[in-house]
Every structure is written in structure tokens, then in C-alpha cells.
Amino acid sequence: MPAILLVEDEPAIAATVVYALREEGLVARHCLTAGEALEAAAAAAFDLAILDVGLPDLGGFALCRKLREARDLPVIFLTARQDEADRIQGFALGADDYVPKPFSPRELVARVQAVLRRTRGAGGEAGTRPASGFEHDVAGLRVRYHGQLLELTRYEYRLLATLLARPGAVFSRAQLLDLAWGDALDTGDRTVDTHVKTLRAKLHAIVPGADPIRTHRGLGYSLDPG
Secondary structure, rough: OOEEEEEEEOOHHHHHHHHHHHHHOEEEEOOOOHHHHHHHHHOOOOEEEEOOOOOOOOOHHHHHHOOOOOOOOEEEEEEHHHHHHHHHHHOOOOOOEEEOOOOOOOHHHHHHHHHHHHHHOOOOOOOOOOOOOEEEOOOOOOEEHHHHHHEOHHHHHHHHHHHOOOOOOOOOOOOOHHHOOOOOOOOOOHHHHHHHHHHHHHHHOOOOOOEEEEEOOOOOOOOOOO
């Protein structure tokens, strides 16, 4: 059974998540602090980590970096913060998903299962290789493609940044809406399709015939790792 590492400093939230995970047949280990989590990860192998961004001893982003020094562990971030900069930093670290608080434990478990299916289906290698031809300046919120700066709208950038964070991983339209659009109103599946279309046009203008954004019918989109 898949083993999940949950790092959450609010016991009440952690208890509901652990219960929901175990109800679905997943093994769950809860840690209150980053230090405790590092000890747990050194002693046992986990298939996925759920990390609270605002931990008391070490932030979730820093903890993610330390955990991934040992292996390419899939990660879902939990956060009470809604800042775009936080989401982008999470994407840059290769977050597999980003869940704002408050959330439904059952929805979180569904997201965990989706990430496990995606990463296991790719042999655990999804997102380990950089996407060919792209240079992502996370601090500057800029992306170059084959050396040329892409002129992107806010949501085109956030959509591409999400795909760049995990090359090869298939994101559903619902995941892309949540990760790139957040709580924006008047969004839907066609919003994602429209922005993918405009992104493709801008990439084709630089390299005619190239199509690094792949469509997976009935599933969603991925970025070709090259």
C-alpha cells in the first residue's frame, strides 16, 4: 500500500486527513514538524509527501528541498496563504499539486490518488528532466523558448509555469484551473483549452512545427520533456 508522509502542525487538520487517507487504504504517517519529518523519511520510504507550507521550525518549501535531496518524492503543498508568489514558488520546486486551506479531506485524498497514478504510470520519472528548449526565470516571472523571450499574459505564464514544473506529468483541466487560475471567476475547461491554443501559437512562432504541449484525450495536457 502507498505510504504517505503528512507534515502538518495543526493536529485537528492532521487527524481528519490521516483518517481520510486510511479510509482509502493508504498508509499515513503524521509529523508535526519538519525535523520530525526528516527523521521519518530517513527511517522509511514514502510514496508521497503532503507538506504544510507554514511549519513552525522549517517552511514547507525548504523541507521539500531537503526531502528531495534523497529521492524525487512527489509533493502536495497545503497552505493558508493565497499569494501568487507562493504558488509560483511551489511550482518551481516541482509541486505535484497545491491545495489551499480550508479544504475537503476527501478531495485531498482524491488529489493524492491522482498524483500517485500519474507518477507511478510514468515509472516515477515524470518531471525529473527539464523541458527541452525552455528557460524558466522564476524570480523574474519570465520564460524563454529556444533563447527568445515569450510575451505571455498573466495566466499564460501561470499555465506554462505549472507545466514546466513537472515535464511529462499529465495535468487534468481541473488541476490546471486550480493551480494556474486559483479562485478566479468565470473559468472553465474552455478557459484552459483557449490558453493552451494561444501558448501553442506563440511557441510555433519561434519554432514552426514544434508542439511541446501534448494533448491527452480525456485526461488533459502535459509538457514534452524533450
